[in-house]
Amino acid sequence: MNARIAAFLATSLTIALPITAAGADVSGEKVFLKCQACHTVDGGKGRIGPDLQGVIGRMPGDFGRASDAMNGYGEANGPWTEEALDKFLEDPRGTVPGNRMAFPGIRDSDDRQAVIQFLLDNPKP
Numbered sequence: 001m002n003a004r005i006a007a008f009l010a011t012s013l014t015i016a017l018p019i020t021a022a023g024a025d026v027s028g029e030k031v032f033l034k035c036q037a038c039h040t041v042d043g044g045k046g047r048i049g050p051d052l053q054g055v056i057g058r059m060p061g062d063f064g065r066a067s068d069a070m071n072g073y074g075e076a077n078g079p080w081t082e083e084a085l086d087k088f089l090e091d092p093r094g095t096v097p098g099n100r101m102a103f104p105g106i107r108d109s110d111d112r113q114a115v116i117q118f119l120l121d122n123p124k125p
């Protein structure tokens with residue numbers, strides 16, 4: 001193979017690969033960009049919302065400054081599950097009335113599943 005063809009192939013590959021990767025699946029990390037203004041997943045203190053590392057399995061409202069609404073939801077429903085998170089993220093205000101998360105929700109169920117998977121992939125170490 002001559003050098004020009006090799007260079008051409010190398011260029012097409014670097015262009016083609018990211019496009020394929022982005023087109024195939026919704027990336028949970030990308031959906032989490034919507035949450036990042038208020039949440040972290042690094043085990044730290046979080047921002048205006050709590051850190052979400054290991055949130056699945058944890059009691060709703062188990063963080064400083066949680067609203068009574070979030071604590072009450074936890075008392076009534078138990079720890080966060082994937083199903084509970086799916087409902088909450090679809091309609092935060094309808095699912096936990098009176099909670100303080102100023103976020104309208106995610107309509108697309110694939111996007112919700114992707115961000116839930118992202119949270120599952122970020123457990124407590």
Ligand code: HEC
Pocket residue numbers: 031032034035036037038039048049050052055058059060061062063065066067068069070085089098099100101102103106115
């Ligand atoms: C504008 C800020 C903001 C955005 C954006 C936001 N949240 Fe929140 N979130 C909050 C606040 C504030 C709370 C605490 C609510 C309360 O105590 O009533 C919260 C609570 C939560 C909780 C409950 C945590 C616990 O430990 O019980 C989860 C889960 C959550 N958010 C997930 C998300 C996800 C996932 C996204 C992105 C798709 C998101 N949030 C976007 C501010 C935000």
